[in-house]
Amino acid sequence: xxxxxxxxxxxxxxxxxxxxxxxxxxxxxxxxxxxxxxxxxxxxxxxxxxxxxxxxxxxxxxxxxxxxxxxxxxxxxxxxxxxxxxxxxxxxxxxxxxxxxxxxxxxxxxxxxxxxxxxxxxxxxxxxxxxxxxxxxxxxxxxxxxxxxxxxxxxxxxxxxxxxxxxxxxxxxxxxxxxxxxxxxxxxxxxxxxxxxxxxxxxxxxxxxxxxxxxx
Numbered sequence: 001x002x003x004x005x006x007x008x009x010x011x012x013x014x015x016x017x018x019x020x021x022x023x024x025x026x027x028x029x030x031x032x033x034x035x036x037x038x039x040x041x042x043x044x045x046x047x048x049x050x051x052x053x054x055x056x057x058x059x060x061x062x063x064x065x066x067x068x069x070x071x072x073x074x075x076x077x078x079x080x081x082x083x084x085x086x087x088x089x090x091x092x093x094x095x096x097x098x099x100x101x102x103x104x105x106x107x108x109x110x111x112x113x114x115x116x117x118x119x120x121x122x123x124x125x126x127x128x129x130x131x132x133x134x135x136x137x138x139x140x141x142x143x144x145x146x147x148x149x150x151x152x153x154x155x156x157x158x159x160x161x162x163x164x165x166x167x168x169x170x171x172x173x174x175x176x177x178x179x180x181x182x183x184x185x186x187x188x189x190x191x192x193x194x195x196x197x198x199x200x201x202x203x204x205x206x207x208x209x210x211x212x213x214x215x216x
Contacts, residue, residue: 035052094132097128117159137193154179178204
């Protein structure tokens with residue numbers, strides 16, 4: 001029986017985070033680094049060392065791209081055994097917390113010299129998020145869940161609204177996201193061995209967001 005390994009990157013909106021954590025077109029990823037990778041003579045990619053390590057196909061029987069899935073010949077042998085299970089029956093859904101709490105409170109002044117002004121707070125707390133399962137070669141290939149650190153964030157909301165005339169109402173709002181600028185570093189283990197693979201912030205830095213809306 002053959003062992004099938006699938007490696008893919010998907011973007012629902014066509015963007016991917018750049019090294020400075022700002023969004024860029026997803027194909028920027030393949031030209032944003034200093035390490036060259038060549039899967040066939042027609043395509044030369046320039047990626048970071050971390051991406052190059054991830055995209056390494058030295059254990060794959062073919063380096064061709066653009067082949068139908070049925071024509072891929074894979075020679076990958078998992079270090080922990082004959083197979084590498086990504087999901088098994090009874091596994092928890094990946095990427096979702098066991099417990100999640102969200103609290104939003106907003107107060108708008110309806111009279112006096114503060115009429116139209118609003119102030120509020122929003123808080124979120126997520127516990128026990130399994131991102132994926134990996135094979136731990138240090139424990140004889142034991143399959144372990146990679147649980148992300150708990151995520152907590154507090155955001156402030158400032159707003160003002162008023163009627164410009166009988167038909168048009170204008171509202172402006174400032175959001176201060178991640179008030180305390182908490183950005184914990186998460187170290188991701190390699191799915192095939194459990195060795196440290198890369199590290200990143202899983203939370204956006206403190207950020208001001210200003211929005212304006214008109215209601216007719």
